[in-house]
Amino acid sequence: MIKLSCPVCQAPLTLANEDRQLRCDAGHNFDRARQGYWNLLLPQRKKSKNPGDSGEMIQARRRFLDAGYYWLIAERLTQLLVEQLEGVANPNLLDLGCGEGYYTTQIEEALEAAGLEANIAGLDISRDAVRSACQRSKNIDWLVATGADMPLPEASLDALTLMFSRVMPEPMAKVIRPGGLLLVVWPGPDHLIELRELIYDEVRRREFDPGADLEPLFEPVRTETLKFDFEVGGSEALTDLLEMTPHGHRIRSETRDRILTRESLGCHADIRFGLYRRQ
Numbered sequence: 001m002i003k004l005s006c007p008v009c010q011a012p013l014t015l016a017n018e019d020r021q022l023r024c025d026a027g028h029n030f031d032r033a034r035q036g037y038w039n040l041l042l043p044q045r046k047k048s049k050n051p052g053d054s055g056e057m058i059q060a061r062r063r064f065l066d067a068g069y070y071w072l073i074a075e076r077l078t079q080l081l082v083e084q085l086e087g088v089a090n091p092n093l094l095d096l097g098c099g100e101g102y103y104t105t106q107i108e109e110a111l112e113a114a115g116l117e118a119n120i121a122g123l124d125i126s127r128d129a130v131r132s133a134c135q136r137s138k139n140i141d142w143l144v145a146t147g148a149d150m151p152l153p154e155a156s157l158d159a160l161t162l163m164f165s166r167v168m169p170e171p172m173a174k175v176i177r178p179g180g181l182l183l184v185v186w187p188g189p190d191h192l193i194e195l196r197e198l199i200y201d202e203v204r205r206r207e208f209d210p211g212a213d214l215e216p217l218f219e220p221v222r223t224e225t226l227k228f229d230f231e232v233g234g235s236e237a238l239t240d241l242l243e244m245t246p247h248g249h250r251i252r253s254e255t256r257d258r259i260l261t262r263e264s265l266g267c268h269a270d271i272r273f274g275l276y277r278r279q
Ligand SMILES: C[S@@+](CC[C@H](N)C(=O)[O-])C[C@H]1O[C@@H](n2cnc3c(N)ncnc32)[C@H](O)[C@@H]1O
Pocket: 051, 052, 053, 061, 096, 097, 098, 099, 100, 101, 102, 103, 123, 124, 125, 126, 129, 145, 146, 147, 148, 162, 163, 164, 165, 166
Protein backbone atom coordinates (compact mmCIF):
# COMPACT_ATOMS: atom_id res chain seq x y z
CA MET A 1 0.00 0.00 0.00
CA ILE A 2 1.08 3.57 -0.65
CA LYS A 3 2.09 5.63 2.42
CA LEU A 4 -0.66 8.04 3.48
CA SER A 5 -0.79 10.94 5.90
CA CYS A 6 -3.67 12.33 7.90
CA PRO A 7 -5.49 15.12 6.05
CA VAL A 8 -6.20 16.81 9.42
CA CYS A 9 -2.81 16.73 11.17
CA GLN A 10 -0.38 15.23 8.56
CA ALA A 11 0.72 12.40 10.90
CA PRO A 12 1.22 9.00 9.25
CA LEU A 13 -1.94 6.95 8.74
CA THR A 14 -1.91 3.22 9.50
CA LEU A 15 -4.44 0.48 8.87
CA ALA A 16 -6.58 -0.50 11.83
CA ASN A 17 -9.73 -2.43 12.66
CA GLU A 18 -8.99 -5.36 10.31
CA ASP A 19 -7.97 -2.97 7.52
CA ARG A 20 -11.34 -1.27 7.56
CA GLN A 21 -9.97 1.98 8.92
CA LEU A 22 -7.03 4.34 8.60
CA ARG A 23 -5.87 6.02 11.80
CA CYS A 24 -3.25 8.51 12.93
CA ASP A 25 -1.66 8.75 16.38
CA ALA A 26 -3.77 11.82 17.19
CA GLY A 27 -6.88 9.65 16.87
CA HIS A 28 -8.29 10.90 13.56
CA ASN A 29 -9.80 7.98 11.70
CA PHE A 30 -11.24 7.32 8.28
CA ASP A 31 -13.44 4.39 7.28
CA ARG A 32 -12.90 2.46 4.09
CA ALA A 33 -15.92 2.89 1.80
CA ARG A 34 -17.95 -0.22 1.03
CA GLN A 35 -16.59 -0.14 -2.54
CA GLY A 36 -13.02 -0.19 -1.19
CA TYR A 37 -11.78 3.37 -1.64
CA TRP A 38 -10.69 5.84 1.08
CA ASN A 39 -12.38 9.18 1.48
CA LEU A 40 -9.69 11.59 2.71
CA LEU A 41 -11.39 14.75 1.47
CA LEU A 42 -12.27 16.93 4.44
CA PRO A 43 -15.72 18.54 4.11
CA GLN A 44 -14.22 22.02 4.58
CA ARG A 45 -11.99 21.47 1.53
CA LYS A 46 -14.98 20.95 -0.73
CA LYS A 47 -16.02 23.98 -2.74
CA SER A 48 -19.28 22.27 -3.75
CA LYS A 49 -21.27 19.23 -2.62
CA ASN A 50 -19.91 17.05 -5.42
CA PRO A 51 -16.64 18.56 -6.62
CA GLY A 52 -14.88 17.36 -9.76
CA ASP A 53 -16.35 15.65 -12.81
CA SER A 54 -20.01 14.63 -12.66
CA GLY A 55 -21.35 11.08 -12.80
CA GLU A 56 -22.54 11.52 -16.42
CA MET A 57 -19.17 12.79 -17.60
CA ILE A 58 -17.46 9.90 -15.88
CA GLN A 59 -19.70 7.22 -17.34
CA ALA A 60 -19.30 8.71 -20.83
CA ARG A 61 -15.52 8.80 -20.50
CA ARG A 62 -15.48 5.24 -19.20
CA ARG A 63 -17.49 3.87 -22.16
CA PHE A 64 -15.38 5.84 -24.62
CA LEU A 65 -12.05 4.73 -23.12
CA ASP A 66 -13.19 1.12 -22.77
CA ALA A 67 -14.06 1.13 -26.48
CA GLY A 68 -10.30 1.50 -27.03
CA TYR A 69 -10.17 4.79 -28.97
CA TYR A 70 -7.27 6.02 -26.81
CA TRP A 71 -5.37 2.79 -26.25
CA LEU A 72 -2.35 4.22 -28.09
CA ILE A 73 -2.15 6.91 -25.40
CA ALA A 74 -2.21 4.26 -22.67
CA GLU A 75 0.42 2.25 -24.54
CA ARG A 76 2.88 5.15 -24.84
CA LEU A 77 2.20 6.22 -21.25
CA THR A 78 3.01 2.78 -19.87
CA GLN A 79 6.09 2.35 -22.10
CA LEU A 80 7.48 5.64 -20.78
CA LEU A 81 6.83 4.68 -17.17
CA VAL A 82 8.39 1.23 -17.49
CA GLU A 83 11.45 2.79 -19.15
CA GLN A 84 11.78 5.59 -16.55
CA LEU A 85 11.16 3.41 -13.48
CA GLU A 86 13.52 0.63 -14.44
CA GLY A 87 15.88 -0.02 -11.56
CA VAL A 88 13.71 1.72 -8.93
CA ALA A 89 12.89 -0.89 -6.28
CA ASN A 90 9.18 -1.01 -5.36
CA PRO A 91 8.32 2.36 -6.90
CA ASN A 92 5.54 4.43 -5.32
CA LEU A 93 3.37 6.01 -8.01
CA LEU A 94 0.33 8.27 -7.84
CA ASP A 95 -2.05 9.02 -10.70
CA LEU A 96 -3.40 12.48 -9.84
CA GLY A 97 -6.86 13.35 -11.22
CA CYS A 98 -7.24 9.66 -12.06
CA GLY A 99 -10.89 10.00 -13.07
CA GLU A 100 -12.55 6.64 -13.60
CA GLY A 101 -9.20 4.88 -13.53
CA TYR A 102 -8.64 3.72 -17.12
CA TYR A 103 -5.04 4.91 -17.30
CA THR A 104 -4.28 4.08 -13.64
CA THR A 105 -5.28 0.47 -14.24
CA GLN A 106 -3.24 0.28 -17.45
CA ILE A 107 -0.25 1.57 -15.47
CA GLU A 108 -0.73 -1.07 -12.79
CA GLU A 109 -0.96 -3.88 -15.33
CA ALA A 110 2.07 -2.71 -17.31
CA LEU A 111 4.31 -2.25 -14.26
CA GLU A 112 3.27 -5.64 -12.96
CA ALA A 113 4.00 -7.25 -16.35
CA ALA A 114 7.43 -5.57 -16.35
CA GLY A 115 8.19 -7.16 -12.96
CA LEU A 116 8.19 -3.83 -11.10
CA GLU A 117 6.54 -4.37 -7.75
CA ALA A 118 4.99 -0.97 -7.53
CA ASN A 119 2.60 0.61 -5.01
CA ILE A 120 0.03 2.47 -7.05
CA ALA A 121 -2.63 4.94 -5.99
CA GLY A 122 -5.25 6.87 -7.92
CA LEU A 123 -6.51 10.17 -6.48
CA ASP A 124 -9.44 12.28 -7.60
CA ILE A 125 -11.64 14.92 -5.99
CA SER A 126 -14.76 13.39 -7.59
CA ARG A 127 -16.34 10.67 -5.50
CA ASP A 128 -18.30 9.43 -8.51
CA ALA A 129 -15.02 9.03 -10.41
CA VAL A 130 -13.28 7.11 -7.62
CA ARG A 131 -16.30 4.88 -7.04
CA SER A 132 -16.21 3.96 -10.68
CA ALA A 133 -12.41 3.52 -10.69
CA CYS A 134 -12.62 1.24 -7.68
CA GLN A 135 -14.34 -1.45 -9.74
CA ARG A 136 -11.39 -1.68 -12.10
CA SER A 137 -8.73 -3.00 -9.72
CA LYS A 138 -8.30 -4.06 -6.12
CA ASN A 139 -4.51 -3.70 -6.37
CA ILE A 140 -4.65 0.09 -6.52
CA ASP A 141 -5.25 2.39 -3.52
CA TRP A 142 -8.13 4.62 -4.62
CA LEU A 143 -8.43 7.96 -2.83
CA VAL A 144 -11.01 10.72 -2.81
CA ALA A 145 -8.93 13.76 -1.93
CA THR A 146 -7.85 17.11 -3.28
CA GLY A 147 -4.77 17.45 -5.43
CA ALA A 148 -4.21 20.86 -3.83
CA ASP A 149 -3.32 19.21 -0.51
CA MET A 150 -2.65 15.52 -1.00
CA PRO A 151 -2.77 13.18 2.02
CA LEU A 152 0.69 11.80 1.26
CA PRO A 153 3.97 12.25 3.15
CA GLU A 154 6.43 14.76 1.70
CA ALA A 155 8.85 13.39 -0.90
CA SER A 156 7.21 9.95 -0.74
CA LEU A 157 6.58 9.36 -4.45
CA ASP A 158 8.97 8.04 -7.09
CA ALA A 159 6.56 9.07 -9.83
CA LEU A 160 3.40 11.09 -10.34
CA THR A 161 1.27 10.96 -13.49
CA LEU A 162 -1.12 13.77 -14.45
CA MET A 163 -3.33 12.90 -17.40
CA PHE A 164 -5.50 15.64 -18.85
CA SER A 165 -5.82 17.25 -15.43
CA ARG A 166 -4.95 20.58 -13.85
CA VAL A 167 -1.27 21.27 -13.20
CA MET A 168 -0.63 22.16 -9.55
CA PRO A 169 3.17 22.63 -9.37
CA GLU A 170 3.66 23.21 -5.64
CA PRO A 171 1.42 20.45 -4.27
CA MET A 172 2.99 18.01 -6.75
CA ALA A 173 6.53 19.09 -5.87
CA LYS A 174 5.80 18.51 -2.19
CA VAL A 175 4.98 14.81 -2.56
CA ILE A 176 7.54 13.77 -5.23
CA ARG A 177 11.01 12.88 -3.93
CA PRO A 178 14.05 14.75 -5.30
CA GLY A 179 14.93 13.12 -8.62
CA GLY A 180 11.44 11.61 -8.86
CA LEU A 181 9.49 11.60 -12.11
CA LEU A 182 6.57 13.79 -13.13
CA LEU A 183 4.77 12.73 -16.31
CA VAL A 184 2.21 15.24 -17.58
CA VAL A 185 -0.05 14.39 -20.52
CA TRP A 186 -2.07 17.11 -22.26
CA PRO A 187 -3.83 17.71 -25.59
CA GLY A 188 -1.86 19.45 -28.35
CA PRO A 189 -3.34 22.24 -30.54
CA ASP A 190 -4.74 19.81 -33.15
CA HIS A 191 -6.41 17.44 -30.70
CA LEU A 192 -10.00 16.66 -31.81
CA ILE A 193 -9.68 19.48 -34.32
CA GLU A 194 -12.50 18.16 -36.55
CA LEU A 195 -14.91 18.13 -33.62
CA ARG A 196 -13.84 21.60 -32.49
CA GLU A 197 -14.33 22.94 -36.03
CA LEU A 198 -17.88 21.63 -35.99
CA ILE A 199 -18.56 23.26 -32.61
CA TYR A 200 -16.83 26.64 -32.74
CA ASP A 201 -17.05 29.37 -35.37
CA GLU A 202 -13.43 30.15 -34.71
CA VAL A 203 -11.13 27.43 -33.41
CA ARG A 204 -8.32 28.56 -31.15
CA ARG A 205 -5.15 26.59 -31.82
CA ARG A 206 -3.33 27.50 -28.65
CA GLU A 207 -0.24 25.61 -27.59
CA PHE A 208 -0.28 24.78 -23.89
CA ASP A 209 3.00 24.03 -22.19
CA PRO A 210 3.23 23.41 -18.43
CA GLY A 211 7.06 23.72 -18.49
CA ALA A 212 7.18 27.38 -17.45
CA ASP A 213 4.78 26.84 -14.51
CA LEU A 214 6.75 23.82 -13.34
CA GLU A 215 10.06 25.67 -13.20
CA PRO A 216 12.09 25.88 -10.97
CA LEU A 217 10.59 23.01 -8.97
CA PHE A 218 10.93 20.58 -11.87
CA GLU A 219 13.60 20.15 -14.48
CA PRO A 220 12.35 19.30 -17.98
CA VAL A 221 13.61 15.99 -19.41
CA ARG A 222 11.81 15.93 -22.76
CA THR A 223 8.42 16.32 -24.44
CA GLU A 224 7.05 13.83 -26.93
CA THR A 225 4.19 14.11 -29.40
CA LEU A 226 1.81 11.30 -30.29
CA LYS A 227 -0.54 11.76 -33.25
CA PHE A 228 -3.02 9.29 -34.66
CA ASP A 229 -6.35 9.23 -36.47
CA PHE A 230 -9.41 7.38 -35.36
CA GLU A 231 -13.03 7.08 -36.39
CA VAL A 232 -15.89 7.48 -33.92
CA GLY A 233 -18.94 5.69 -35.26
CA GLY A 234 -22.58 5.77 -34.14
CA SER A 235 -24.57 8.25 -32.12
CA GLU A 236 -23.82 6.55 -28.79
CA ALA A 237 -20.06 6.88 -29.15
CA LEU A 238 -20.43 10.42 -30.52
CA THR A 239 -22.63 11.35 -27.54
CA ASP A 240 -19.99 9.98 -25.18
CA LEU A 241 -17.26 11.95 -26.95
CA LEU A 242 -19.26 15.17 -26.59
CA GLU A 243 -20.16 14.43 -22.99
CA MET A 244 -16.60 13.69 -21.85
CA THR A 245 -14.95 16.79 -23.32
CA PRO A 246 -15.45 20.40 -22.22
CA HIS A 247 -16.39 21.20 -25.85
CA GLY A 248 -19.59 19.15 -25.59
CA HIS A 249 -20.76 21.32 -22.71
CA ARG A 250 -20.39 24.58 -24.63
CA ILE A 251 -22.33 23.42 -27.66
CA ARG A 252 -25.54 24.84 -29.18
CA SER A 253 -28.33 22.28 -29.40
CA GLU A 254 -28.60 22.56 -33.25
CA THR A 255 -24.89 21.83 -33.54
CA ARG A 256 -25.20 18.94 -31.14
CA ASP A 257 -28.04 17.42 -33.19
CA ARG A 258 -26.07 17.93 -36.39
CA ILE A 259 -23.10 16.03 -34.94
CA LEU A 260 -25.19 13.23 -33.49
CA THR A 261 -27.00 12.47 -36.76
CA ARG A 262 -23.69 11.76 -38.47
CA GLU A 263 -22.79 8.16 -39.11
CA SER A 264 -19.26 8.72 -37.98
CA LEU A 265 -16.63 11.34 -37.37
CA GLY A 266 -12.99 11.05 -38.40
CA CYS A 267 -10.89 12.41 -35.53
CA HIS A 268 -7.32 13.44 -35.07
CA ALA A 269 -5.57 12.85 -31.75
CA ASP A 270 -2.66 15.15 -30.89
CA ILE A 271 -1.16 14.36 -27.50
CA ARG A 272 1.88 15.65 -25.59
CA PHE A 273 3.83 13.67 -23.02
CA GLY A 274 6.01 15.93 -20.86
CA LEU A 275 8.64 14.31 -18.65
CA TYR A 276 10.11 16.24 -15.73
CA ARG A 277 12.33 15.48 -12.75
CA ARG A 278 11.84 16.93 -9.28
CA GLN A 279 14.83 19.14 -8.48
C1 LIG B 1 -10.35 15.52 -17.69
S1 LIG B 1 -10.48 14.50 -16.27
C2 LIG B 1 -9.17 13.36 -16.56
C3 LIG B 1 -9.40 12.03 -15.89
C4 LIG B 1 -8.36 10.93 -16.20
N1 LIG B 1 -7.01 11.34 -15.83
C5 LIG B 1 -8.40 10.58 -17.67
O1 LIG B 1 -7.55 11.05 -18.41
O2 LIG B 1 -9.29 9.83 -18.07
C6 LIG B 1 -9.86 15.54 -14.95
C7 LIG B 1 -10.06 14.94 -13.57
O3 LIG B 1 -9.51 15.83 -12.56
C8 LIG B 1 -10.35 15.77 -11.42
N2 LIG B 1 -10.08 16.95 -10.58
C9 LIG B 1 -10.49 18.23 -10.77
N3 LIG B 1 -10.03 19.03 -9.77
C10 LIG B 1 -9.31 18.24 -8.94
C11 LIG B 1 -8.58 18.47 -7.72
N4 LIG B 1 -8.49 19.67 -7.17
N5 LIG B 1 -7.97 17.41 -7.13
C12 LIG B 1 -8.04 16.17 -7.68
N6 LIG B 1 -8.71 15.89 -8.82
C13 LIG B 1 -9.33 16.91 -9.44
C14 LIG B 1 -11.75 15.68 -11.99
O4 LIG B 1 -12.69 15.18 -11.06
C15 LIG B 1 -11.53 14.74 -13.19
O5 LIG B 1 -11.74 13.39 -12.85
